[in-house]
Amino acid sequence: AQSVAQPEDQVNVAEGNPLTVKCTYSVSGNPYLFWYVQYPNRGLQFLLKYITGDNLVKGSYGFEAEFNKSQTSFHLKKPSALVSDSALYFCAVRDGMTTDSWGKLQFGAGTQVVVTP
Amino acid sequence: GAVVSQHPSWVICKSGTSVKIECRSLDFQATTMFWYRQFPKQSLMLMATSNEGSKATYEQGVEKDKFLINHASLTLSTLTVTSAHPEDSSFYICSAPRAGRQTEQFFGPGTRLTVL
Numbered sequence: 001a002q003s004v005a006q007p008e009d010q011v012n013v014a015e016g017n018p019l020t021v022k023c024t025y026s027v028s029g030n031p032y033l034f035w036y037v038q039y040p041n042r043g044l045q046f047l048l049k050y051i052t053g054d055n056l057v058k059g060s061y062g063f064e065a066e067f068n069k070s071q072t073s074f075h076l077k078k079p080s081a082l083v084s085d086s087a088l089y090f091c092a093v094r095d096g097m098t099t100d101s102w103g104k105l106q107f108g109a110g111t112q113v114v115v116t117p
Numbered sequence: 118g119a120v121v122s123q124h125p126s127w128v129i130c131k132s133g134t135s136v137k138i139e140c141r142s143l144d145f146q147a148t149t150m151f152w153y154r155q156f157p158k159q160s161l162m163l164m165a166t167s168n169e170g171s172k173a174t175y176e177q178g179v180e181k182d183k184f185l186i187n188h189a190s191l192t193l194s195t196l197t198v199t200s201a202h203p204e205d206s207s208f209y210i211c212s213a214p215r216a217g218r219q220t221e222q223f224f225g226p227g228t229r230l231t232v233l
Contacts, residue, residue: 036224042227044161046221046224090160
């Protein structure tokens with residue numbers, strides 16, 4: 001079984017300040033981890049993924065995430081937030097051992113990010 | 118980057134009618150596409166996997182006779198909500214992985230369905 005938790009429904013940050021969106025996961029095997037962003041009435045846009053390799057993953061729009069196996073976390077970070085970063089962010093996990101369809105990602109509930117000018 | 122489109126972007130229909138939603142991969146071929154449903158302020162739930170040239174694979178609890186999926190070509194999958202009811206109102210999103218890049222899905226912009 002696989003699960004993912006985003007403990008914060010909403011994160012508020014002032015423009016220019018660091019942004020962190022938290023994600024923890026649970027899988028049986030090795031995790032494949034993803035971050036997506038969704039703007040209102042839009043589909044999801046891929047930000048970054050961790051499959052294997054370096055624990056620090058750099059993605060689109062200046063975002064990065066750090067895979068921490070001991071804490072089973074994959075927090076999303078951006079050093080300096082922009083107002084345009086205001087959106088809904090989803091963490092997703094897939095058990096690397098599963099033979100399920102690649103569409104069968106387990107998505108978190110989402111975290112609304114609000115960046116104020 | 119790869120682009121996936123959906124049509125229509127929104128649709129309002131009367132209860133009892135059927136609605137077809139199209140999902141197209143615009144610049145790549147997709148032998149597999151995925152259909153998700155998203156309720157307001159909630160996460161995405163995988164409904165089914167659409168397979169080109171074969172039957173779709175439905176997730177547990179999804180009625181295959183109600184949500185008809187057809188993967189007519191390598192760039193087109195359709196989801197038909199038959200005999201729609203107000204509880205079918207939702208945001209439907211499709212996605213497709215580029216061949217050889219299964220770890221990265223490209224999502225469509227979604228279709229907002231409202232059943233009156």
